[in-house]
Amino acid sequence: DAKTTQPNSMESNEEEPVHLPCNHSTISGTDYIHWYRQLPSQGPEYVIHGLTSNVNNRMASLAIAEDRKSSTLILHRATLRDAAVYYCILSPPTDKLIFGTGTRLQVFP
Amino acid sequence: EAGVAQSPRYKIIEKRQSVAFWCNPISGHATLYWYQQILGQGPKLLIQFQNNGVVDDSQLPKDRFSAERLKGVDSTLKIQPAKLEDSAVYLCASSLFGDTGELFFGEGSRLTVL
Numbered sequence: 001d002a003k004t005t006q007p008n009s010m011e012s013n014e015e016e017p018v019h020l021p022c023n024h025s026t027i028s029g030t031d032y033i034h035w036y037r038q039l040p041s042q043g044p045e046y047v048i049h050g051l052t053s054n055v056n057n058r059m060a061s062l063a064i065a066e067d068r069k070s071s072t073l074i075l076h077r078a079t080l081r082d083a084a085v086y087y088c089i090l091s092p093p094t095d096k097l098i099f100g101t102g103t104r105l106q107v108f109p
Numbered sequence: 110e111a112g113v114a115q116s117p118r119y120k121i122i123e124k125r126q127s128v129a130f131w132c133n134p135i136s137g138h139a140t141l142y143w144y145q146q147i148l149g150q151g152p153k154l155l156i157q158f159q160n161n162g163v164v165d166d167s168q169l170p171k172d173r174f175s176a177e178r179l180k181g182v183d184s185t186l187k188i189q190p191a192k193l194e195d196s197a198v199y200l201c202a203s204s205l206f207g208d209t210g211e212l213f214f215g216e217g218s219r220l221t222v223l
Binding site for chain 1: 142144149150151152153157165167175200202211212213214215216217
């Protein structure tokens with residue numbers, strides 16, 4: 001399974017943008033980049049995923065480096081509700097998702 | 110749309126006892142997953158079903174864990190006998206096709222083994 005490297009923790013202030021990095025230097029050509037987050041005492045929830053091009057949805061943006069060896073999840077305006085553990089996961093199509101330990105994001109008022 | 114339902118939310122048992130968890134996926138979702146999440150770690154996949162067939166159970170400790178998916182809908186995960194290290198949250202997730210689409214997770218069942 002392709003590996004990802006994320007910082008253990010990050011901090012942000014409310015209403016500021018947050019850039020969560022993920023390194024995946026061993027990514028293969030068919031691996032999708034998925035981001036999930038897990039709020040306290042809840043199951044993980046889908047945030048966004050992409051293959052090569054940058055992606056935007058109502059929750060976040062995903063910026064993928066041209067060589068695909070790294071990606072960044074962008075929360076445009078952090079809220080207190082965004083405090084969670086964020087997981088960056090690589091997976092080929094039709095394969096299972098293998099979670100790492102993720103990045104714990106703290107958001108301060 | 111109803112989400113993934115799991116029960117019980119909490120269970121406390123003594124070691125060597127048995128326990129069962131139930132999961133009802135989102136209607137129409139063909140793929141169902143059971144994950145184990147130990148405190149401070151990311152979820153670990155135990156088993157993946159496609160309809161009522163097993164796709165991957167390579168990480169399931171088959172000497173004590175078993176799982177089934179009845180008629181390709183509901184699923185149960187059983188642990189017998191439980192060990193102290195089985196204390197964890199057991200998460201059920203489902204997806205439409207089991208490909209790169211979105212996984213929907215339930216709130217989980219927290220097991221404490223004393």
